[in-house]
Amino acid sequence: MYFIKGDYIPLIRNEIYLYSIMMMAACGILVTLNSCFSNCAYQNICATVLYTLVLLLGMGLDALVGHNAFMFMGTVSRELDVSLKQAVRLYYGKNETLTKAVDFLQFEGACCGAFGFVDYPKKVYEDGDTFYANGSYRVKPKLQYIPDSCCWDYVVGCGKWDHPNNIYLHGCTPYFQNEVIFNLNMTLYLSALVLGIHIFELLLIFILCVFKPTDKAKHQKMTKVNGAKGHRDFLSI
Template identity: 30%
Template sequence: MATRKSRDEDCCSVNFLKYVLHIFNVVFLLAGVVVLAVGIWTLVSKHQYTVLLTSASFPAAAIILVLAGCLALGVSVLGCCGVWREHRCLILMYTFMLLLIFLLEVLVGILAYIYQGYVKDELYQNLNSTFLESYSVDASRTAAIDRIQQEFKCCGAIRFEDWEGSHWRLGPPLKPSQSVPDSCCKTTSEGCGKRNHPSNIYYTGCIYKLADEVKEHLIILGAVGLGICVLQIFGMVLSCCLYIKLKDIID
């Protein structure tokens, strides 16, 4: 017959593990808020970039972060309840949920790291055709291109001359007098794109700054995902210890 143990035997007592896990849950809750905030910020403020990308890796990483953040908020409450009531089934469920969130955040880190490597090549291959074929045709992409040209102070994907062969200029209605879209102008006004002098429009292509912006934000997503996922390891170890400790205790 197995010998049952008291609550305070071995190196870590039940009360000590409960106390540490409550502290962990508070920290985990705050970390979940950070993860959720970064994911939402990416989806809202960087949406204009995603419609110009052919790969879904960038928005997918943000959506997974939002999911992980939402789960973290719920799981921290579940953990507090399980630990407080010393309910072994809840603690076991809590441990598996921590593992799931850990895997989601690792996935974000991996996606961000891999996509960093080829986002610049993807933009070089596809961004110019997106500019030339979608501007004035696709409303969401048109708005995104206008915003990027103004925000990054650039004109065209690679160079401002690219607009000469675009659907916007050559398609109906023809715009023989308009050199570039008005969003290329240093001071935007209706019809300002007729004059392509460097004093009037930006000469730098958008692809360079857009590639740097996407890569920098992928670094943030990867750092948040991989950085915070380390926290779950401590939580899983502590919850497993408490689960085992509660198995044969004597009240």
């Protein structure tokens, strides 16, 4: 979600979710760095130990990301209800980051407001009311209270007409919840997959360490090979 629909992130007020994004990035960096010297780890005992420690650290971060995603799954609906409602009713038009996030959500989700277009209160007077000024009646200017991102066909200023054929009537909360829940499910699946890969790599390291020939065994093998070669050379003479 961070890379594909990163504009949604300001609407999610859960700090654990935001920290999980950072941990996923850190885990990816560790895996990349670890893969760079994986070949050296087989040839040097110090590199093997370092490779294993970094691998264990990556496993810990990955497991923590999966745990956080699972915990957030239980409260995501309630938290998104509150955060989206506050963003629309309290901060829209006042906070540039949240305004941009809400507009992006409404445009992508083909929706309006948290629970409907009624989240944007109409002005005190009705559009088209007349008032008396300077000796004559004049029509009050039509004011826009619904964002253009709520329109079926986006055009600058289209939100001035709040007709059902012009704006979306349903809210964005269900769409937003589905997007975040889908992202959490993908996070859980990826965490489980990466954790399984890490465990497989640990097993490979264990097998390589157990069956890797020692320096003494290599020396004995080379001695035997050199002895056999010298014996053949002597017989050929």
